[in-house]
Amino acid sequence: MFRGVRLEEYREMLLYLFRENKRFLLAFIVFASILLLGLFGPIFYTRDPFAMAYKEQLPPSLEYPLGTDRFGRDILAQLLYGIKTSLYIGFIVAVISITIGTILGAIAGFFGGFVDTIIDNLTNMMLTIPSGLILIIITSYIPNRTVELLAVVMSIFLWPGYARGVRGMVSSIAQSEYVMLARASGQRSISILIRDVLPNMAPFIIVNFASFIGSGIWMETGLSFLGLGALRSISLGSLLYWAGTLDAIRRGLYWMFIPPGVIITATISSIQVIAVSLESVFNPRLREVGVAEV
Amino acid sequence: MNIGKRLLALIITYWITITIIFILPRLIPQNPAWRYLENLYRQYALYPETLRAYELRLLREYGVGMPLWWQYMDFLVRMFQGDLGTSITFYPAKVVEIFLKALPWTLVLLIPVTLLSWTTGTLVGAYVGYKRGSKVDKLFVGLSYVLSNIPSYWLALLMIFTFAFTLKLFPSGGGLSPGVIPSLTTTFIFDFLRHYTLPFITLYIVMTPGWAGSMRALISTQLESDYVNYLRAMGVEDRIIYKYALRYAIIPQLTSLGIAMGGIVMGNLFVETVFSYPGVGYFLAAALGSLDYPLIQGFFVLVVAVVFATNFIVDLIRLIIDPRARA
Numbered sequence: 001m002f003r004g005v006r007l008e009e010y011r012e013m014l015l016y017l018f019r020e021n022k023r024f025l026l027a028f029i030v031f032a033s034i035l036l037l038g039l040f041g042p043i044f045y046t047r048d049p050f051a052m053a054y055k056e057q058l059p060p061s062l063e064y065p066l067g068t069d070r071f072g073r074d075i076l077a078q079l080l081y082g083i084k085t086s087l088y089i090g091f092i093v094a095v096i097s098i099t100i101g102t103i104l105g106a107i108a109g110f111f112g113g114f115v116d117t118i119i120d121n122l123t124n125m126m127l128t129i130p131s132g133l134i135l136i137i138i139t140s141y142i143p144n145r146t147v148e149l150l151a152v153v154m155s156i157f158l159w160p161g162y163a164r165g166v167r168g169m170v171s172s173i174a175q176s177e178y179v180m181l182a183r184a185s186g187q188r189s190i191s192i193l194i195r196d197v198l199p200n201m202a203p204f205i206i207v208n209f210a211s212f213i214g215s216g217i218w219m220e221t222g223l224s225f226l227g228l229g230a231l232r233s234i235s236l237g238s239l240l241y242w243a244g245t246l247d248a249i250r251r252g253l254y255w256m257f258i259p260p261g262v263i264i265t266a267t268i269s270s271i272q273v274i275a276v277s278l279e280s281v282f283n284p285r286l287r288e289v290g291v292a293e294v
Numbered sequence: 295m296n297i298g299k300r301l302l303a304l305i306i307t308y309w310i311t312i313t314i315i316f317i318l319p320r321l322i323p324q325n326p327a328w329r330y331l332e333n334l335y336r337q338y339a340l341y342p343e344t345l346r347a348y349e350l351r352l353l354r355e356y357g358v359g360m361p362l363w364w365q366y367m368d369f370l371v372r373m374f375q376g377d378l379g380t381s382i383t384f385y386p387a388k389v390v391e392i393f394l395k396a397l398p399w400t401l402v403l404l405i406p407v408t409l410l411s412w413t414t415g416t417l418v419g420a421y422v423g424y425k426r427g428s429k430v431d432k433l434f435v436g437l438s439y440v441l442s443n444i445p446s447y448w449l450a451l452l453m454i455f456t457f458a459f460t461l462k463l464f465p466s467g468g469g470l471s472p473g474v475i476p477s478l479t480t481t482f483i484f485d486f487l488r489h490y491t492l493p494f495i496t497l498y499i500v501m502t503p504g505w506a507g508s509m510r511a512l513i514s515t516q517l518e519s520d521y522v523n524y525l526r527a528m529g530v531e532d533r534i535i536y537k538y539a540l541r542y543a544i545i546p547q548l549t550s551l552g553i554a555m556g557g558i559v560m561g562n563l564f565v566e567t568v569f570s571y572p573g574v575g576y577f578l579a580a581a582l583g584s585l586d587y588p589l590i591q592g593f594f595v596l597v598v599a600v601v602f603a604t605n606f607i608v609d610l611i612r613l614i615i616d617p618r619a620r621a
Contacts, residue, residue, distance in 0.1 A: 023436060125307050130601050133560055134311065137590055140582040141319045218445075225447050226563065227583060240448060244568070249455050249466070257455070261448035268443040 010203070013281040027273035034267050038087045041080030049077040049234055060255050067255040070246050078234050079259050085235040086217045086267070089151050093216025094209045096155035097162065102198070102205065104159070105166025110174050110193050119163070126160035135219065139228045147230040154219050162208050169204060173197045203282035207275050214271035221264055236260045236267075300609060304602050315594050316369055319587055320362055369591075378592030383584045389592030392577055399469055400561040400573035403490065407497045408558060412551050415505025420543070422506070423513030424536060434506070442503035450496045450568035457492060464492050467570035493569045497562060508550060512543035545616055549608055556604025560597050 017024045047053075052071040060067045066075035108119040135157050142149065173179060174197065182192045198205075217236070223229055224237025225244070243249070243257035338345040360368075372379065378389040422434045458466035465471070465488055474485045516522065516539035525535050561575030570576065574593065581589040612619045 023439075124303070125310070128304070128307050128602075128605070129311050130557065130560065130598060133594065133597065134315070136563065136582065137315060137594060138318060140585065140590070141587075218443075221445060222447075222564065225445070226567070226579060240445075240451070243451065249451060249459055252459065254455060257448070257451050261445065261452070264448065265440060265444050269439045272443060273439055 010282075017277055017281055021277055023273055024277040027270040027277070030266050031270040031274060034083060034263065034270070035087065037080060038083035042077075042084055045077060045080055047074045047077040049073065049081040057251065057253060066259055067253070069242070069248075069253070069256055070251070075255055075259070078239055079236075079263065082234045082236045082239050082260065083263060083267075085147060085230075085233055086220060086237070086264075087213075089147055089220045089235065090213035090216035092148060092151035093154050093158065093219075094212035096152060097158040097212045097216075098205060098209050100155065101159035101162040101208075102166055105163035106170050106193060106198065108163070109167040109170030110189065110197065112171065116167075119167075123160045123164055123167075126157070127164075131157040136223065136226065136228065139223055145228070145230045147233055147235075150220060150223065150230055151216065154216055154223075158212060158215055158219075162212075165204065165208070166201070169201055170197055173200055203278070207279045207282065210271055210275040210278065214268050214275070217264070217271075218268055236264050297610065297613070301606060304606055308598060308602055311598060312373075312591075312595055313366075315591055316366060317362070320365070373595060378595060379588035381581070381586055381589045383581060383586040383589065389589050390596075392589065393574065393593060393596055396561070396572060396574045396577050397559065399571065400566070400575065401558065403493060403497070403566075403571065403573060404558040404562065405555075407494055407501065408551075408554055411498050411501035412505050412554070415502045415507075416509045416544075416547055418502075419506040419509025419511075420513055420540060423510040423517070423543075426510070426514050426517075431510075434510075438503040438507055441499065442507065444500065445564070446496060446500040446562070447564040447568050449500060450493070450565050453492045453496050454568070465489055467568070469570075469572045489569075489571070493565050493571050496565055496569075500565075505547075509543065509547050512546055513539055516540075516543045545612070549612055552608035552611070553605060556601045556608070559600045 018028075042049075050073065052073055054064065054068045054072045054074055056068060056070055056072045058064050058068040064074060064076070066079060068074055069078075104119050104123075108116040135154065138153060139145065139150065142153070170193075179192060179196055182196055187195075220229065220235060221237030221240075224235050225241050227241055227245075229235055229238045229241070237260075239260040240257055243253070243260070246253075246256070248254075248256040335345065338348065369379075376390065378393075381387050381389055381392055384392055418434070422431045425431050454466045457463045467489075469486075469489055470476070470482075471485050471489075474482055476482060476486075517536075522535055522539060525538070559574065561573040561578065563575040563579050565571070566573045566575035567579040574597070578590065578593050580586075581593070
């Protein structure tokens, strides 16, 4: 089942996805557009999202594409800034969760024994607790919430399921012939782990990285909507929070709450489609079963 | 799996989680109690007597200023006596009282919506799983990617905007109109249902795709497994094969339902908040906003106990009905 990493094979799989899977292509275009909006939007659309500089409660027009809010802030500027923040958070969450999960899972799977028992019990515990509730409570206790701090706290609750997957894969790779050979040739464990085991898991890590970006954005949006987001910052969730607290609905300011929700749903669904499609080409068994649709 | 061991693990996990939720706010610099005191000083700076009374209350009831271990022991002892303290925001209501007042609202909303979305989701999932690869299935998968990723609170806002603000068909929130008292009259029932409809539909839309998706995956896995291929090779009728597959697939789906039923006591923080529906989630969100930490802590202790107990019971039932789980 496991071989050395073949880059050409992966490249071919990706080309296949782009050619054959229309849903993947659509999701890719949607996500790429949102990514570009977040990265370059604030550079080209230079209005200050925090400035209360314009007329209040203006509906969308040519001059204000998405209108303004009750304090005369430009909604498009806020939205672009919010996309940037949300993507940034998703990215940090993915980096931290993948790092924690890979290290703990790899150690448990490769070395086994006592370390494995400890990590396994910890993972079990993290999977048993109602983590969403605990995350919300802990976040409310943090006085000076920053974007980065929030990302760290969210990652604490995201790694366990993934770590369990890593553990399983590493322990089965560790028993494969080429790792036995590497061991017999006298290589050190750490170097086998890094040079022979982990590269074989690249597809698995990439797929999970993508879904962690989605989970990070999703969780942050929820926290921000409850008013528990980072202070002095704008994310897709805090835009909806403001729409709620500034009474956008009873004032009929639909331009305040429709765009952020559309962007959130589009971002999360496109990431999910990308992750599932990647998983289905990397893991042919899923494709046969039809669990992951190609 | 050893039942005793599992129970012990759950109890230890429970103890660790409530300890963390207890200790954490007290370790953080500028902890909530101090932030609360600061607010109090600002608000009542002009009324020294009131302020003094508040201070005494805080000292006595919340153990502010006592050493951490004392507060912790006090918390545990009172917890076993069924006393989870007094709310700060809703003073002088006891946390347990507030919880018991909010719980029926949450149960009345979430039990029917969970059961209904599970039933439709399971039926739809079983159907598209059987027809996997067909046009219906492709449409379902595409649709559920979008539907299952709509944030519930956003959908709730859209619902209020469309049906309460624009069309004026339903009230925009709350549990009952002011002045309506729970009783078995048509006025009450009609008023209750008017407030109930939008949160119910919102939750139904958000919850159903998930159930359908999991059932679709379960039934597909069964239909592609070795025993099904064997039965097919033997020439067994498709309908009969499907019946077998369904029986295996329904067990994990039922397990998830059981676990979800335990989670119901948490309420739905988002939907209850947007609709100001006075359930557990609504009060919890209010408490989070005002840092009412006796209430947060108390709700947490109760909710997690129920969640863990249900998980344990679900495990037990699974052990009894599914011999494979005993391995």
